[in-house]
Amino acid sequence: MTEDFEAAWRQALADSRAQLESAHEHTRSLQRALISNRRIGIATGILMVQHTLTDREAFDYLVQVSQQHNRKVADIAEDVIYTGHLPDPPA
Template identity: 45%
Template sequence: MEWREFAEAMARLARDLLAQQTVQGTLDEIATSAVKLVEGCDAAGILAVHKGRAVTLSKCGDMVEESDRIQAELGEGPCFDLARRAGSELFYRIADMTRPRDDWPRFAEAARTLGIGSMTGVLLYAQDEDFGALNLYARRPGTFTKDMETAGLLLASHASVALADARTIDQLEHAMESRHAIGEAMGILMERHRLSEDEAFDALRRISQHHNIKLRDVAQRVRSTHPPEP
Protein backbone atom coordinates (compact mmCIF):
# COMPACT_ATOMS: atom_id res chain seq x y z
CA MET A 1 0.00 0.00 0.00
CA GLU A 2 1.32 3.44 -0.98
CA TRP A 3 1.72 6.02 1.79
CA ARG A 4 -1.04 8.22 0.35
CA GLU A 5 -3.43 5.27 0.41
CA PHE A 6 -2.29 4.43 3.92
CA ALA A 7 -2.90 8.00 5.09
CA GLU A 8 -6.41 7.88 3.63
CA ALA A 9 -6.98 4.53 5.34
CA MET A 10 -5.83 6.05 8.64
CA ALA A 11 -8.36 8.86 8.23
CA ARG A 12 -11.14 6.33 7.64
CA LEU A 13 -9.95 4.31 10.63
CA ALA A 14 -10.12 7.38 12.89
CA ARG A 15 -13.76 7.89 11.90
CA ASP A 16 -14.57 4.20 12.35
CA LEU A 17 -12.99 4.10 15.80
CA LEU A 18 -14.90 7.14 16.99
CA ALA A 19 -18.12 5.63 15.65
CA GLN A 20 -17.84 2.55 17.88
CA GLN A 21 -20.44 2.40 20.64
CA THR A 22 -18.48 0.30 23.15
CA VAL A 23 -14.92 -0.15 24.39
CA GLN A 24 -14.94 -3.72 23.06
CA GLY A 25 -16.07 -2.50 19.65
CA THR A 26 -13.16 -0.05 19.60
CA LEU A 27 -10.67 -2.76 20.56
CA ASP A 28 -11.98 -5.18 17.93
CA GLU A 29 -11.86 -2.51 15.23
CA ILE A 30 -8.22 -1.76 16.10
CA ALA A 31 -7.17 -5.42 15.87
CA THR A 32 -9.08 -6.02 12.64
CA SER A 33 -7.75 -2.85 11.03
CA ALA A 34 -4.16 -3.79 11.87
CA VAL A 35 -4.48 -6.98 9.81
CA LYS A 36 -6.13 -5.08 6.97
CA LEU A 37 -3.77 -2.11 6.85
CA VAL A 38 -0.32 -3.50 7.63
CA GLU A 39 1.06 -5.41 4.69
CA GLY A 40 1.92 -9.03 5.49
CA CYS A 41 0.23 -8.98 8.90
CA ASP A 42 -1.59 -12.29 9.49
CA ALA A 43 -2.90 -11.64 12.99
CA ALA A 44 -3.14 -8.86 15.54
CA GLY A 45 -4.23 -8.49 19.12
CA ILE A 46 -4.32 -6.21 22.12
CA LEU A 47 -2.79 -7.58 25.30
CA ALA A 48 -3.34 -5.96 28.69
CA VAL A 49 -1.71 -6.78 32.00
CA HIS A 50 -3.57 -5.64 35.11
CA LYS A 51 -2.35 -6.47 38.61
CA GLY A 52 -0.13 -9.20 37.22
CA ARG A 53 -2.91 -10.84 35.24
CA ALA A 54 -2.59 -10.93 31.44
CA VAL A 55 -5.76 -10.64 29.38
CA THR A 56 -6.27 -10.73 25.62
CA LEU A 57 -8.63 -7.80 25.14
CA SER A 58 -9.12 -8.35 21.43
CA LYS A 59 -7.78 -10.59 18.69
CA CYS A 60 -7.92 -11.02 14.95
CA GLY A 61 -6.26 -14.31 14.01
CA ASP A 62 -5.60 -17.72 15.53
CA MET A 63 -2.17 -17.31 17.12
CA VAL A 64 -2.85 -14.20 19.21
CA GLU A 65 -4.49 -15.59 22.34
CA GLU A 66 -2.07 -18.50 22.66
CA SER A 67 0.92 -16.19 22.25
CA ASP A 68 -0.44 -13.91 24.99
CA ARG A 69 -1.10 -16.87 27.26
CA ILE A 70 2.41 -18.26 26.84
CA GLN A 71 4.08 -14.90 27.50
CA ALA A 72 2.00 -14.47 30.65
CA GLU A 73 2.70 -18.02 31.82
CA LEU A 74 6.45 -17.74 31.26
CA GLY A 75 6.75 -14.10 32.29
CA GLU A 76 8.93 -13.45 29.25
CA GLY A 77 8.52 -12.25 25.70
CA PRO A 78 8.59 -9.07 23.63
CA CYS A 79 5.46 -7.53 25.20
CA PHE A 80 6.78 -7.86 28.72
CA ASP A 81 10.20 -6.52 27.70
CA LEU A 82 8.52 -3.55 26.04
CA ALA A 83 6.53 -2.77 29.18
CA ARG A 84 9.68 -2.95 31.34
CA ARG A 85 11.40 -0.45 29.01
CA ALA A 86 8.34 1.80 28.73
CA GLY A 87 10.31 4.86 29.76
CA SER A 88 12.79 4.51 26.90
CA GLU A 89 11.08 2.46 24.19
CA LEU A 90 7.54 2.26 22.87
CA PHE A 91 8.06 -0.15 19.99
CA TYR A 92 9.60 -3.54 19.22
CA ARG A 93 10.25 -5.34 15.95
CA ILE A 94 11.48 -8.91 15.63
CA ALA A 95 12.42 -9.71 12.06
CA ASP A 96 12.89 -13.46 12.52
CA MET A 97 11.19 -15.43 15.28
CA THR A 98 12.31 -18.76 13.83
CA ARG A 99 15.84 -18.41 15.24
CA PRO A 100 16.76 -19.22 18.87
CA ARG A 101 16.95 -16.22 21.18
CA ASP A 102 18.93 -15.63 24.36
CA ASP A 103 16.57 -13.03 25.86
CA TRP A 104 13.46 -15.24 26.03
CA PRO A 105 14.39 -18.73 24.77
CA ARG A 106 11.26 -20.50 26.02
CA PHE A 107 8.85 -18.06 24.40
CA ALA A 108 10.83 -18.08 21.14
CA GLU A 109 10.56 -21.88 20.99
CA ALA A 110 6.81 -21.74 21.67
CA ALA A 111 6.36 -19.00 19.05
CA ARG A 112 8.01 -21.20 16.41
CA THR A 113 5.58 -23.97 17.31
CA LEU A 114 2.69 -21.54 16.81
CA GLY A 115 4.01 -20.66 13.37
CA ILE A 116 5.04 -17.10 14.18
CA GLY A 117 7.70 -15.95 11.75
CA SER A 118 7.99 -12.32 12.82
CA MET A 119 6.40 -9.95 15.32
CA THR A 120 6.07 -6.26 15.93
CA GLY A 121 4.26 -4.30 18.61
CA VAL A 122 3.57 -0.90 20.10
CA LEU A 123 2.92 0.04 23.70
CA LEU A 124 -0.51 1.66 23.99
CA TYR A 125 -0.26 2.66 27.63
CA ALA A 126 1.74 1.90 30.77
CA GLN A 127 0.83 2.78 34.35
CA ASP A 128 2.70 1.37 37.32
CA GLU A 129 2.74 -2.42 36.73
CA ASP A 130 -0.14 -2.32 34.24
CA PHE A 131 0.25 -1.98 30.49
CA GLY A 132 -1.46 -2.52 27.17
CA ALA A 133 0.16 -3.32 23.82
CA LEU A 134 -0.90 -3.76 20.24
CA ASN A 135 0.91 -6.79 18.76
CA LEU A 136 1.14 -7.79 15.12
CA TYR A 137 2.08 -11.25 13.86
CA ALA A 138 3.23 -12.67 10.54
CA ARG A 139 3.90 -16.27 9.56
CA ARG A 140 6.75 -15.28 7.25
CA PRO A 141 10.10 -14.08 8.72
CA GLY A 142 11.21 -10.63 7.60
CA THR A 143 7.68 -9.34 7.10
CA PHE A 144 7.88 -6.28 9.33
CA THR A 145 10.34 -3.81 7.81
CA LYS A 146 11.26 -0.27 8.87
CA ASP A 147 8.34 1.03 6.79
CA MET A 148 6.03 -1.31 8.65
CA GLU A 149 7.42 0.07 11.91
CA THR A 150 6.20 3.53 10.90
CA ALA A 151 2.84 2.11 9.88
CA GLY A 152 2.53 0.36 13.23
CA LEU A 153 3.31 3.55 15.13
CA LEU A 154 0.73 5.52 13.15
CA LEU A 155 -1.86 2.83 13.76
CA ALA A 156 -1.04 2.73 17.48
CA SER A 157 -1.32 6.50 17.81
CA HIS A 158 -4.87 6.34 16.49
CA ALA A 159 -5.58 3.33 18.67
CA SER A 160 -4.28 5.01 21.84
CA VAL A 161 -6.42 8.10 21.37
CA ALA A 162 -9.51 6.09 20.48
CA LEU A 163 -8.98 3.66 23.34
CA ALA A 164 -8.51 6.45 25.88
CA ASP A 165 -11.63 8.17 24.57
CA ALA A 166 -13.61 4.93 24.62
CA ARG A 167 -12.52 4.15 28.17
CA THR A 168 -13.59 7.64 29.28
CA ILE A 169 -16.98 7.32 27.57
CA ASP A 170 -17.48 3.89 29.09
CA GLN A 171 -16.71 5.23 32.57
CA LEU A 172 -19.12 8.14 32.10
CA GLU A 173 -21.88 5.84 30.85
CA HIS A 174 -21.28 3.50 33.78
CA ALA A 175 -21.51 6.42 36.21
CA MET A 176 -24.75 7.64 34.60
CA GLU A 177 -26.25 4.14 34.76
CA SER A 178 -25.27 3.88 38.42
CA ARG A 179 -26.83 7.24 39.25
CA HIS A 180 -30.04 6.27 37.43
CA ALA A 181 -30.26 2.91 39.26
CA ILE A 182 -29.68 4.55 42.65
CA GLY A 183 -32.29 7.21 41.90
CA GLU A 184 -34.89 4.59 40.98
CA ALA A 185 -34.12 2.52 44.09
CA MET A 186 -34.47 5.60 46.29
CA GLY A 187 -37.81 6.34 44.67
CA ILE A 188 -39.02 2.81 45.43
CA LEU A 189 -38.00 3.05 49.08
CA MET A 190 -39.54 6.50 49.45
CA GLU A 191 -42.85 5.28 48.05
CA ARG A 192 -43.03 1.90 49.79
CA HIS A 193 -41.72 2.94 53.21
CA ARG A 194 -42.70 6.61 53.32
CA LEU A 195 -39.07 7.75 53.58
CA SER A 196 -37.58 11.11 52.74
CA GLU A 197 -34.93 11.39 50.00
CA ASP A 198 -32.12 11.55 52.58
CA GLU A 199 -33.56 8.63 54.55
CA ALA A 200 -33.83 6.49 51.41
CA PHE A 201 -30.23 7.20 50.43
CA ASP A 202 -29.01 6.50 53.98
CA ALA A 203 -30.84 3.15 53.92
CA LEU A 204 -29.09 2.13 50.69
CA ARG A 205 -25.73 3.31 52.02
CA ARG A 206 -26.09 1.35 55.28
CA ILE A 207 -26.90 -1.86 53.39
CA SER A 208 -23.92 -1.25 51.11
CA GLN A 209 -21.53 -0.77 54.02
CA HIS A 210 -22.93 -3.57 56.17
CA HIS A 211 -22.77 -6.20 53.41
CA ASN A 212 -19.71 -4.74 51.64
CA ILE A 213 -21.64 -4.43 48.38
CA LYS A 214 -21.34 -1.56 45.93
CA LEU A 215 -24.10 1.01 46.21
CA ARG A 216 -25.08 0.48 42.58
CA ASP A 217 -25.49 -3.27 43.16
CA VAL A 218 -27.68 -2.63 46.22
CA ALA A 219 -29.83 -0.34 44.10
CA GLN A 220 -30.13 -2.98 41.38
CA ARG A 221 -31.32 -5.52 43.95
CA VAL A 222 -33.94 -3.12 45.27
CA ARG A 223 -35.18 -2.53 41.72
CA SER A 224 -35.33 -6.25 40.92
CA THR A 225 -37.12 -7.23 44.16
CA HIS A 226 -39.59 -4.34 44.07
CA PRO A 227 -41.02 -4.16 40.53
CA PRO A 228 -43.25 -1.18 39.75
CA GLU A 229 -46.81 -1.56 40.94
CA PRO A 230 -49.45 -1.84 38.18
Protein backbone atom coordinates in the same frame (compact mmCIF):
# COMPACT_ATOMS: atom_id res chain seq x y z
CA MET B 1 14.55 12.53 5.57
CA THR B 2 11.79 10.26 4.25
CA GLU B 3 12.55 7.57 6.83
CA ASP B 4 12.42 10.13 9.62
CA PHE B 5 9.10 11.42 8.31
CA GLU B 6 7.65 7.89 8.14
CA ALA B 7 8.83 7.11 11.66
CA ALA B 8 7.32 10.33 13.00
CA TRP B 9 4.08 9.67 11.12
CA ARG B 10 3.85 6.12 12.50
CA GLN B 11 4.46 7.39 16.02
CA ALA B 12 1.83 10.11 15.63
CA LEU B 13 -0.65 7.53 14.32
CA ALA B 14 0.08 5.17 17.23
CA ASP B 15 -0.33 8.03 19.71
CA SER B 16 -3.64 9.02 18.10
CA ARG B 17 -4.92 5.44 18.29
CA ALA B 18 -4.00 5.23 21.96
CA GLN B 19 -5.75 8.52 22.70
CA LEU B 20 -8.83 7.38 20.79
CA GLU B 21 -8.98 4.08 22.70
CA SER B 22 -8.60 5.97 25.98
CA ALA B 23 -11.46 8.30 25.01
CA HIS B 24 -13.65 5.31 24.07
CA GLU B 25 -12.95 3.64 27.43
CA HIS B 26 -13.76 6.88 29.24
CA THR B 27 -17.05 7.11 27.32
CA ARG B 28 -17.95 3.51 28.20
CA SER B 29 -17.16 4.21 31.85
CA LEU B 30 -19.39 7.29 31.87
CA GLN B 31 -22.21 5.33 30.25
CA ARG B 32 -21.98 2.62 32.92
CA ALA B 33 -21.97 5.28 35.65
CA LEU B 34 -25.05 6.96 34.17
CA ILE B 35 -26.98 3.69 34.05
CA SER B 36 -25.92 2.85 37.61
CA ASN B 37 -26.96 6.31 38.81
CA ARG B 38 -30.40 5.92 37.23
CA ARG B 39 -30.89 2.50 38.82
CA ILE B 40 -29.89 3.86 42.24
CA GLY B 41 -32.42 6.68 41.71
CA ILE B 42 -35.17 4.17 40.99
CA ALA B 43 -34.34 2.19 44.13
CA THR B 44 -34.22 5.41 46.15
CA GLY B 45 -37.71 6.27 44.92
CA ILE B 46 -39.01 2.84 45.90
CA LEU B 47 -37.59 3.23 49.42
CA MET B 48 -39.01 6.76 49.68
CA VAL B 49 -42.50 5.47 49.00
CA GLN B 50 -42.23 2.35 51.14
CA HIS B 51 -40.70 4.01 54.19
CA THR B 52 -41.85 7.65 53.84
CA LEU B 53 -38.28 8.90 53.52
CA THR B 54 -36.74 11.93 51.87
CA ASP B 55 -34.50 11.30 48.88
CA ARG B 56 -31.42 11.87 51.02
CA GLU B 57 -32.65 9.52 53.77
CA ALA B 58 -33.45 6.81 51.24
CA PHE B 59 -30.05 7.13 49.58
CA ASP B 60 -28.30 7.06 52.97
CA TYR B 61 -30.31 3.93 53.80
CA LEU B 62 -29.05 2.27 50.60
CA VAL B 63 -25.47 3.24 51.49
CA GLN B 64 -25.86 1.89 55.03
CA VAL B 65 -27.19 -1.46 53.81
CA SER B 66 -24.45 -1.56 51.17
CA GLN B 67 -21.80 -1.17 53.85
CA GLN B 68 -23.43 -3.75 56.14
CA HIS B 69 -23.44 -6.31 53.32
CA ASN B 70 -20.07 -5.23 51.89
CA ARG B 71 -21.68 -4.84 48.46
CA LYS B 72 -21.85 -1.97 46.00
CA VAL B 73 -24.74 0.47 46.34
CA ALA B 74 -25.70 -0.30 42.73
CA ASP B 75 -26.02 -4.01 43.56
CA ILE B 76 -28.25 -3.28 46.55
CA ALA B 77 -30.29 -0.96 44.33
CA GLU B 78 -30.83 -3.80 41.85
CA ASP B 79 -32.11 -6.00 44.70
CA VAL B 80 -34.60 -3.31 45.67
CA ILE B 81 -35.74 -2.83 42.08
CA TYR B 82 -36.27 -6.53 41.42
CA THR B 83 -37.67 -7.59 44.81
CA GLY B 84 -39.13 -4.39 46.21
CA HIS B 85 -37.16 -4.96 49.41
CA LEU B 86 -33.73 -4.45 50.90
CA PRO B 87 -31.76 -7.61 51.63
CA ASP B 88 -32.04 -9.04 55.13
CA PRO B 89 -29.37 -7.88 57.59
CA PRO B 90 -26.25 -10.05 57.53
CA ALA B 91 -26.04 -12.74 60.18
